[in-house]
Amino acid sequence: MAQRGGAQRPSGGGQGKICQFKLVLLGESAVGKSSLVLRFVKGQFHEYQESTIGAAFLTQTVCLDDTTVKFEIWDTAGQERYHSLAPMYYRGAQAAIVVYDITNQDTFGRAKTWVKELQRQASPNIVIALAGNKADLANKRMVEYEEAQTYAEENSLLFMETSAKTAMNVNDIFLAIAKKLPKSDNNARSCWMLQVITFKTGETM
């Protein structure tokens, strides 16, 4: 079933599996979430660009060895006032990128709260990546690389400093996520069915 909505890749993936993942972008507004994803989707890495209108919802396909990973990227509103709506977005997401701005300490603090929230409330197996964006503005840096690095390690996050402007590490971070994502989906469904059945019988009895 997992392949149903998968990208129609004419080649490249070959007989390999096609996995589709939902990825959520979180982070304070104006840290560059959208530009990051735009760079990823429209940069040199992309092969199939399926939606060019806006950056709110984009898909991008990545080739990994024998599998094709299709990212469904959900952008979220970063403003504080919409924070409470975020669960609706990251529910069911297999991956999340929490973005902060290295020139703004506040955004890093915000990113930490996002990570905490994700770890607590999102699906347990969610792959979380921390991205320190605007790495091209290193001279205005307010968040040290080491600081973020340690934090990421403590929380077992993927971490990279990126720059949507120079495309630094943009593709890499998505690729790293793709690698880390579990590819064995088909088991999941049968597992589901089993649970449903047991539950149903339980209910009727």
Place this chain on the structure above:
Amino acid sequence: MAWTGTRLHIDESELLCRTGCGFYGNPAWDGHCSKCYKDRTLAPAPAAPQQPSPTQQPTRKAVFHPTQTLRNKVSRSVSDVSELTSTATSLMSRKFDRFEEKRRQQLDKRTKAVKSMFRKSQAREPSRGGSGSGDHPTRVSQQLSLESHSIGHEFNQYLQKLHKDVEVSIIKHIKVFLEKAQKTFEFQSVEESAEIVLQFYTNMEDIIATHCSTHGLTEDEAQRLMSLTERYITTRLYKTLIAAVNAANEEKDLAIQNRIRSLAWVGSEHLDCGLNETDEEVRDTLDRVITGLIEMNSQRAPSDKLEILESASLMLLGALGASSGPASADDFLPALIYCVLRANPPLLHSNIAYITNFAQQPSLQSGQAGYFFTNLVRGCGSSEGGWGTGLGGGLGGAYITNFAQQPSLQSGQAGYFFTNLQPSLQSGQAGYFFTNLCCAVAYIEKVSGESLGLTEDQFDRYMSGRCLPPTPLDDDSVWLSQALRVMQENMNVLDQVVGGRGGRRRRPDTLHKDIDTLSEQMDTLKDTVCSEVDVVLSRTPLTILPPRSADLDDDMPPNPLLPPPLTPQTAGSTSDATNTTVLETPTDSSSKPPVAGDEESNVDVRRSTQTSAPLSPDIIAAQEGLSFLQQLSDIEPGMTLLPVAESAGGEKEESHSQARVDVNTSDHIGNMDSRILVPKPASNISGILNPTPAKSTTNFPGLSESSMPTKSSHFPGELDPFGPLAGGDKTTTTTTTSSHNPLPPASVTTTTTTTPYSGFTVQGGKIPSIPCDAGQVLPTTTTLTHQQQHQLPPPLVPTAATSVTMGREQHDEPDAIDKVYNVLGDIVQTFDNLL
């Protein structure tokens, strides 16, 4: 209380009346049959009359009573008896709540009661034979709506392209399902229906999957089949399903609608969305998005609803992108909230619930363990971990819906999110936009002052309608109200024109300057015109003729009627020639008499006017009129010789003309003066003028004396020079005066007509001849004459009457008269205007 558990299997023995009378009992009647129940309830009140007919109204009334008691029982079992009394006391204050509660309970009751009856009837069915089973399908087919037909048609067509086995099996499954659904859904809760529907989807998927392997269906085909199935099913069952959904969400729908209404003051600036609403295009797109959101309600299949939502969202994204680069979610969500606020879509919650419940699960892989789900599951002691790892599948949806039946999970915010956000809608573009819509709704529902950047106090005041945000009429205000927009645009334009803002003083200055120059031009124009008129006047001094004529007039009262113009007798043929020329090309005739200085003066006038100031049409007309008059006067000299002109009409009447001459001469002597003279001159002037005199004579009485002299004043002067040329005939001068008649031609004709009629009767015979004459004599003018004869005949008559002896003189060309009159009228008017 076997009745409270709807799902329990009920033994037939339980269905029977408790008293054991052998009839079936009814839960509404405490398990009694109607008769026993009535007996039982009526027993304590023996005063009540016996009800012989258990079927009609009374029973219906009774239904209410039992429900009441039953509810009481339930509530008693749930809480205390005291609660009953308390509710009774607070009944007045909580009337509405009670009403709602009651309504809901009745709904439940009905559902249950009907359900049980339904089950009962099923149990009985075999005994009734096949008749009952046969009813349903026919009823169903009768109910097919237009939409159902169209989707059914589409579905069929698609199926026919597939393998026969596939078609048959799918049709069979759908039919079976529909039949079942139609029977049961009406009495089920939304969740139950949803469960069944989702199960059916899964079954269909499996069936199709098997077909995929056996009949080589491609994935695309399978997907299409599934979506068609979904659309077909939901369209067919729409009425039932949406009714259930509506009933369940009615309060929420109303609540959000009111909420949105009270939030009408929220502008895009509050929401922090980057919509540039001053842009025409963006506004149009917003309007379309809003229409889309509202339209969502009119679609039947969930996928169609989603499609509309999707396209509307994409439009919105486009609009956002137009205002500032590619749009991100930072802009999108606020904009969507804004649109929802503006649109206030009907039945919002119902639609969302409908989509979540009955949309075909996209079966894309998506994690099931969301935040709310986790919360829900926690309460039930299940292991979330298992769900969390779970991926994909419509079964998840089914599972969750099952789960949702646990009442403890259906309350509060979590319940809201749960029901509104089915995980199956968590992927795909449609899923994304749907999530956004849900977010927008959720945001609207709990929006507070803080989230809008206002203090709570402000927020409260805005919400209660006591205040309005101050921004609306600002420069960049973002109101979608068309009227306000237009008003603001106009204000801006005004600002620009008046130059109020930005210190743009130049524009008003130039404007004022322009106005000044324009008024100056107007002044100069007036001056020049005045001076020209003066020049003309000075060149053609006034003669004192008019006063003289007045005296004469007194002497000769009858004269006015006489068309002395008879003078023309002398040479009819020649006059004819001149006449024609005059009519065709007045300039020629004018040029003929070089003596007349008027012409030159005319030319001068023209030149001067042209050079001095732009010629207004009025002036030109006036000049033309003048020149024409002058021509006429010019002609006179020649005319005098050939006064016979009028005879132009016919040679036959030459004899008459001679007679006329006599008359004329006599007239001349007598007329010589005043207006009376006028007629004569007219006669003197070629044939053309003849008619005029005739008219003028008649007119004279009607004419105001005051006006006469003033106007005529110019001409007498003009004519003076001719006087000698013309042979010193004073008649000539009179002609001009006549021509000056200030009265508009129309009035002249009317006056003439009235008086003449008597004459008409007398000399009716002659009148017809007029047209003929004109036609013969002046072929060029014939057309004119013909047209105008109709108007003019009257004037001729009077002349005839007056002339008496002459009788015939009048046939002269009426067109010429008319022309003269017209010209004169124009001139007078233009001069009046100018001066």
